[in-house]
Amino acid sequence: MSLGDLVKRIEPSGGGFVLHGADGWTQGRTMYGGASTLIAYAAARRAFADLPPLRGAQVGFVGPVGEDLDISVSMLRQGRNVSQVVTDMFCDGQIVHRCLWLFGSAREPNAKVEPQRVEGVLAVDTADEMPPPMDNLHFIRKLELRRAEGRGGSRPGTVRRWARFRERSGLDPIGELLGIGDALPPGSMRTMRRRGPISSINWSLTLLNDHPQTRDGWWLLETSSNFADDGFSSETLRCWNADGVEVMRGLQSVAIFG
Structure with missing residues (x-):
């Protein structure tokens, strides 16, 4: 479904x-x-x-x-x-x-700041595809994922991936962003000493464009830990379109178990 x-x-x-x-x-x-x-x-x-x-x-x-x-x-x-x-x-x-x-x-603007562009990522057309998880019931199998950086990434506590839904029909651009914006694991996962469950507690998000557009359904997602300790992580979530223009930004609190 x-x-x-x-x-x-x-x-x-x-x-x-x-x-x-x-x-x-x-x-x-x-x-x-x-x-x-x-x-x-x-x-x-x-x-x-x-x-x-x-x-x-x-x-x-x-x-x-x-x-x-x-x-x-x-x-x-x-x-x-x-x-x-x-x-x-x-x-x-x-x-x-x-x-x-x-x-x-929308109102007549009294201030204007252009959205930021991402740098230092692999173009989606040349990025390596990531294999789906072994668990057939996991939602991530409904997405296509590609590496946006070399293995290991360039910064500790950060995950970047190109992502798109395999089936996008019936979604407007805003609905598509909401649906895909929380798809990555927290960046703090890369600093975990041992495997264990992870659970999102909240998600505060801001849309940077009321008509977000991209090419072929591809969005660049990033999760990055600002601080992780005591079983919690503060994460920044960002999303860019296929041209590298930021379209959504958020903050999230994550519980880290194990």
Whole structure:
């Protein structure tokens, strides 16, 4: 089941939405965070069809997200240019996912800073493809991944990969970015002394363009640890298009076990 298929299966129920049988996007005992976040975004869009473009979000991965979901959507505040929407996702009556969405209409700019360009990465056309994981149930098999740097990378605690969905139908550019933006493991994984479970706790993201575009579905993703100790890591997440122009940036707290 593709992410586009998941979005299509969201149905209205009472004052909210439901989604049953959201299989194929597992990551351990929970749903992959990009998939659950995209589902919440799609529900917000369906609840309030006239929302302006998405500008940012604060995502809380509260608990394990299963295959059967109940989703509530509420308007926190709707101003002249900015609307803030809250989505809550429930499994078996327990809240497992919460998002605060920030939508904003474009205005005449009073300040302008161009997005940054990435340097020192392999072009996607020449990058080596990475083999899929052995686990057929892992969501990462639904993506194509290529190395953006030589093995080991150039900086400690950083992972860079070219990534695209194998099946992209049914996704708009914003939905595609939300779906793929959390796909990499944390950069701190490269500094771990031994293998162990890793779990994202939250994800705060900012869109740098309300109409992001790329070539052939390829996005360059980076996760980089700012600090890791005491079983936690603070991570910066960045995303560039195929031309090396940054389109999204975020921060994430990660729990490191083992």
